[in-house]
Amino acid sequence: MFAQLLTPDYAPFAIAFVVMIGIGLIEAIGLGFGHLDLHGGIDADADGGLLGWLGLGRELPILIWLTSLLGCFALVGLAIQQVASAFTGAPLHWGLAVGSAAVVGSMLNTLAANGLARIMPGFETSAITTDELLRRRGTILEGAARRGSPARAKVVDQHGQAHFIMVEPHQDEGSIAQGETVLLVRREGNMFFAVPDRDPLLRSI
Known part of the structure; x- marks a missing residue:
């Protein structure tokens, strides 16, 4: 399975997963800077705008949102490739798989980000410059x-x-x-x- 993740058709999703883990480690370790500038939020004036649709309209910290997006993208991408392999015997071309995962992953992340914003009110109110x-x-x-x-x-x-x-x-x-x-x-x-x-x-x- 590990060798499969290194193939071109799976590599974009494996990279996204590694980056997600890296961001999590940066948050955990803090790199000596604690919470400084790591919890910057983006505030969208209208929940119906693009940022609101993306899940950034509730002052969710940008790194939390990015971690969620990478996780959704990686999981959806791996699922797409596994389903394609099961039905056709081979994964999709990486370009087609990345495009599909980006669309579906973004939609899934909107739900995840809005859910996270509701259950983590402390992050919404404590982000400072x-x-x-x-x-x-x-x-x-x-x-x-x-x-x-x-x-x-x-x-x-x-x-x-x-x-x-x-x-x-x-x-x-x-x-x-x-x-x-x-x-x-x-x-x-x-x-x-x-x-x-x-x-x-x-x-x-």
Whole structure:
């Protein structure tokens, strides 16, 4: 069976399945970034529009939707090839099978995505942008943060979700030790810059 999945007629569906597993691992491991930018949702203004038809009109996180789509595509594709082999003795040409699986898989994913959006309300309301972590406090977890030598920090957002980010001191000559609490004041790309709570400027905040 494994060798069969490597043939051209089955390969697109095997690749889709591997990518789906890869996305799941990225979500599970977090790659050191926690939930940052991984749960971005797409909001469709009208449920009857194209995005709504695709299942993206309910603020379902894009990676959850993509994982569902890949899974539906792979399962439908494998089913099509198995049925074709049972009736004709050979699978369909990969191009024909991919086209059919894309259409049927998209329709199936619409039902799956709408179902997921209903049973996972926490995802609908807790997706945040990276900039929303600014002006929040975090804790340095590993090592000391210095300019040019960031440290890993944990920040909890307004929904109680933990985010793991890389932090450098806001001041060029500053240093923040492991275990210290900091206030995130700005960011550049994926790098956040913070002021330690011991800074006199924060005593009244």
